[in-house]
Amino acid sequence: MKLPFLKYAVKNVFSKPSTVGWPAKKGEAAPEAKPEYRGRISYDAAKCVNCGMCIRVCSPGAITRVVKPVEEGDEITYTFDLTSCTFCATCVDFCGTKAIQMTDDYHMVGTKHEDFLVTGTRVKKKAKGFPECDQDVCVYCGLCQKNCPEGAIVVDRPNKTWTLDKKECVQCGICIQKCPKKCLKFGVPGAKK
Amino acid sequence: MFKKAIAKSMAKSPWLYHINTGSCNGCDIELVACLTPRYDAERFGFKLTGSPRHADIVVVSGPITSQSKDRLVRTLAQVPQPFCVVSLGSCPRSGNVFKGSYSVEGPLEKYVHVDVSVAGCTPKPEAIIEALYKAAGILAEKREAMTK
Numbered sequence: 630m631k632l633p634f635l636k637y638a639v640k641n642v643f644s645k646p647s648t649v650g651w652p653a654k655k656g657e658a659a660p661e662a663k664p665e666y667r668g669r670i671s672y673d674a675a676k677c678v679n680c681g682m683c684i685r686v687c688s689p690g691a692i693t694r695v696v697k698p699v700e701e702g703d704e705i706t707y708t709f710d711l712t713s714c715t716f717c718a719t720c721v722d723f724c725g726t727k728a729i730q731m732t733d734d735y736h737m738v739g740t741k742h743e744d745f746l747v748t749g750t751r752v753k754k755k756a757k758g759f760p761e762c763d764q765d766v767c768v769y770c771g772l773c774q775k776n777c778p779e780g781a782i783v784v785d786r787p788n789k790t791w792t793l794d795k796k797e798c799v800q801c802g803i804c805i806q807k808c809p810k811k812c813l814k815f816g817v818p819g820a821k822k
Numbered sequence: 823m824f825k826k827a828i829a830k831s832m833a834k835s836p837w838l839y840h841i842n843t844g845s846c847n848g849c850d851i852e853l854v855a856c857l858t859p860r861y862d863a864e865r866f867g868f869k870l871t872g873s874p875r876h877a878d879i880v881v882v883s884g885p886i887t888s889q890s891k892d893r894l895v896r897t898l899a900q901v902p903q904p905f906c907v908v909s910l911g912s913c914p915r916s917g918n919v920f921k922g923s924y925s926v927e928g929p930l931e932k933y934v935h936v937d938v939s940v941a942g943c944t945p946k947p948e949a950i951i952e953a954l955y956k957a958a959g960i961l962a963e964k965r966e967a968m969t970k
Binding site: 647648649651652653659660662666668669688689690691710711712713714715716717735736737738739740742744745 | 859860861862865866912915916917918919921937938939940941942943945946948949951952953955956960
């Protein structure tokens with residue numbers, strides 16, 4: 630007589646149940662998501678340069694920006710609506726300063742709309758115009774080009790030219806911070822776009 | 823005494839009714855995964871029912887298309903009071919990527935009050951179980967308020 634499933638039957642009597650204990654079993658922690666899991670969005674307002682790329686690439690239009698003029702500059706608030714989000718992480722890929730990140734937190738359960746909003750606010754100081762390059766000091770290292778979140782700067786080392794696309798520039802000032810020769814500075818005050 | 827026993831047993835076993843209003847099937851699969859032995863929502867008393875007349879918790883997935891809108895309203899009208907509405911994923915709350923389409927008539931809030939929502943596209947089964955657990959609590963409160 631053949632008993633093909635006897636091995637498994639005996640094995641299963643002594644093995645642990647395959648059911649996830651949480652949340653019925655007290656003391657058992659919620660199972661963690663896989664490391665690549667795309668859960669709740671985290672937004673670091675301090676890193677954001679307000680380039681607006683995330684809003685442009687968001688397919689369901691889940692990201693909104695409110696700009697409120699205050700004394701020191703502009704108060705910028707980004708709101709990520711998780712009831713609208715597709716969790717495709719395109720905004721994360723396009724964010725030049727890594728201000729947007731996906732966490733592995735999947736416990737997104739709520740009764741109100743406010744439970745699903747991720748917001749961040751920061752005050753952006755008034756821009757002093759577009760960055761300008763003092764070409765006598767500049768060594769054309771290209772660090773400004775590398776660090777520009779918008780790709781607005783093109784440095785041509787062989788021809789010794791430094792060009793700025795004023796349509797793309799968001800006057801964030803990162804190039805000025807990164808310049809090792811301190812040859813960049815904010816130029817003539819100009820209205821943005 | 824009988825009434826007390828009935829109230830207690832009803833709170834322990836809320837029956838689910840699932841409506842797909844044009845969902846991509848992602849959320850539906852995850853809800854079914856909740857009822858499998860791996861996640862086993864049935865140990866909390868949740869049971870999938872085939873008729874809205876037996877339902878205590880209505881689970882809605884999908885962005886509510888024009889074709890399914892009338893059916894959704896008609897089905898929700900058949901659910902006996904008190905009942906709870908749980909929305910699965912982003913679609914019923916906002917329309918997700920389909921919002922603004924000529925054939926999408928969401929959000930769900932237009933037709934019925936949504937008690938509990940789960941975000942995610944799609945939500946994990948653990949998150950759905952958490953939402954159902956929450957909905958069962960709200961349902962018990964609603965029933966208590968009704969019987970008083």
